[in-house]
Amino acid sequence: MKHAIASLRFSLDESGAPYYQQLMIQIQQGVVSGELSVGDKLPSSRFLAGSLGVSRSTTSRAYxxxxxxxxxxxxEKRGVFVAALPMVSNRLKKMPNSSVPSTQKHLETLAFDSGVDVSVFPTKEWAASMRRSWLNPDLTVLQGGYLTGYPDLKEAIVDYLYRVRGLECVAEQVIVTAGARDSLLLLQHAITVLARSETHSDDRLGAQTIKWWTEEPTYPPIREAIRLHEQTGALLIDEEGPCLPASDTVSNVAVMTPNRQYPLGVSISSARRQRWIQAMQMTNTRWWLIEDDYDNEFVYQGRSNVPFMQTVSVHDQAKDRVFFVGSFSKVLFRGLRLGFIVAPVVHVPVLQQSQRELGASASLPIQPAVADFMLQGNFDRHLNRMRRHYRLKRDALLILLEAHLATWFDWKKPRGGMHVMIEIKPNFVSMIHSEICLDLLITQSLDSKGVVLSPLSVHYVNAQIDxxxxxxxxxxxxxxxxxxEKIIMALKKWFTTTLRNI
Structure with missing residues (x-):
């Protein structure tokens, strides 16, 4: 089936490759060939799915x-566009044609993935929760009510956060969202309203200015989500966590992962945490914090000993400037698309108003099932099983690294989380000359062999900087x-072959 869409003619076939991968490849080819230029708008996922005769989940997954x-x-409210980041065009244009696999020839895709291992998901217990929650459905759910989330689910989240992470809150503070990205979008809207209201009430401050800060390095979609703001900045990471930058901007918003910084894995020290708390009490330069606790359910040695910023902020003014973000995508399954915000009580009305203006995007019908799954104790049992399961997988990966890649890489055994970060040893970086970062070069080289890697350099603002x-x-x-093991052996082969030819 072929359809003329934008400047491309997408074609999906029965070669064996998943439709979403075929679509991804053709969009990449369009960027490489120039048929798609920076700033070009792509059709909506719904329109594209209808044109190609596939499910919307297929096009959404590719996008x-x-x-x-x-x-x-x-x-927001505009659509999906070809990115303008310099590293994108450099990365794709430097790819030889052979590195973009044809949809006619399906290669087994090998990739490390810090998502959920769905092969061990408790489908029987989940099905029982689905069935129980809909035997006698809540009429308000059927009518599309509960703007901030299903009440039983909010209560279950409150109980869970207190038992597992020591965070004290009430159901009123919990706003259920469609995941981390939706949470960030909602918070951008709400904090902008709060910051403007605050500064407009202070004649000394004059015109409102807000600066948004992300960690450096950070998860690229987080940086992408805030880059449209007029002013943005980078929080440098050292051995004590995110550094507090000097800023002459009236209002500042920091998006951070203090418990286990992504991707470096650093935990914020008590001294650094105290500096941030003090910054939130200042009146001349005002700080707001969005704390993302993305995978801290999985701690393999002891328990997490890094408290939430909300928990340790004894000063009310500091507490009222911290928003906590959590998600179910790492603990249940990615397709669930449910997350939540824990907001200071005083700011809940603004979050509610922002959600009315933006529209609630979290699926309400699935929330009773999640609530039942948690209240029946299946959620806790599932987490305990997955902690053991992921610890064994982590240990298996560490054994592979030690056996095959210790010559070229350094790494630390992570206490928790769902990924291991390995760094190329400096002497090998200097030996192999490249116009782009060495990890990007390796990624491109192995991509043609069906091996997909996540290079560390793309998590920085500019991957080209030395x-x-x-x-x-x-x-x-x-x-x-x-x-x-197959991916590790592919990396080993790349280094041995490349260094042999130097």
């Missing part, structure tokens, strides 16, 4: 993956041990 890789960008840490993020929770 989401390309947005995560920085090739596409999503703009001095960035180079390496890979190896998500061990998703792939099988067999697939992990």
């Amino acid at each position: 989401d993956q390309l947005i995560a890789e920085g090739i596409l960008t999503s703009e 001095g960035r840490r180079l390496g890979f993020l190896l998500g061990f929770s998703g792939p099988t041990e067999e697939k992990m």
Whole structure:
């Protein structure tokens, strides 16, 4: 089936490759060939799915993956566009034609993935929760009510956060969202309203200015989500966590992962945490914090000893400036698309108003099932099983690294999380000359062989600048041990072959 869409003619066939991968490849080819230029708008996922005769989840998955890789960008209420980041065009244009696999020839895709291992998901217990929650459905759910989330689910989240992470809150503070990205979009709207209201009430401050800060390095979709703001900045990471930058801007918003910084894995020190709390009490330069707790359910040695910023902020003014973000995508399954915000009580009305204006995007019908799954105790049992399961997978990956890649890479054994970060040793970086970062070069070289890697350099604002840490993020929770070994051996072969030819 072929359809003329924008300047491309997409074609999906029965070659064996998943439709979403075929679509991703053709969009990449369009960027490489020039048929798609920077700023070009792509059709909506719904329109594209209808034109191609596939499900919307297929087109949404292709778009989401390309947005995560920085090739596409999503703009609120405008659509999806070809990204303008310099590294995107450099990365794709430097790819030889052979590195973009044909849809006619299906290669087994090998990739590290820090997503959920759905092969061990408790489908029987989940099905029972689905059935129970809809035997006598809540009429308000059927009518599309509960703007901030299903009440039983909010209560279950409150109980869970207190038992597992020591965060004290009430159901009123919980806003259920469609995942981390939706949470960030909602918070951008709400904090902008709060900051403007605050500064407009202070004649000394004059015109409102807000600066948005992300960690450096950080998860690319987070940086992409805020880059449309007029002013943005980078929070440098050292051994104590995110550094507090000097800023002469009236209002500042920091998006951070203090418990286990992504991707470096650093935990914020108590001294650094105290500096941030003090900054939130200042009146001349005002700070707001969005704290993302993305995978801290999985701690393999002891328990997490890094408290939430909300928990340790004894000063009310500091507490009222911290928003906590959580998600179910790492603990249940990615397709669930449910997350939540824990907001200071005083700011809940503004979050509610922002959600009315933007529209609630979290699926309400699935929330009673999640609530039942948690209240029946199946959620806790599932987490305990997955902690053991992922610890064994982590240990298997570490054994593979020690056996095959210790010559070229350094790494630390992570106490928790779902990925291992490996860094290329500096002497090998200097030996192999390249116009682009070495980890990007390796990624491109192995892509043609069906091996997909996540290079560390793309998590920085500019992957071309010297001095960035180079390496890979190896998500061990998703792939099988067999697939992990194949990727490790491909990396080993690349180094041995390349260094032999130098």
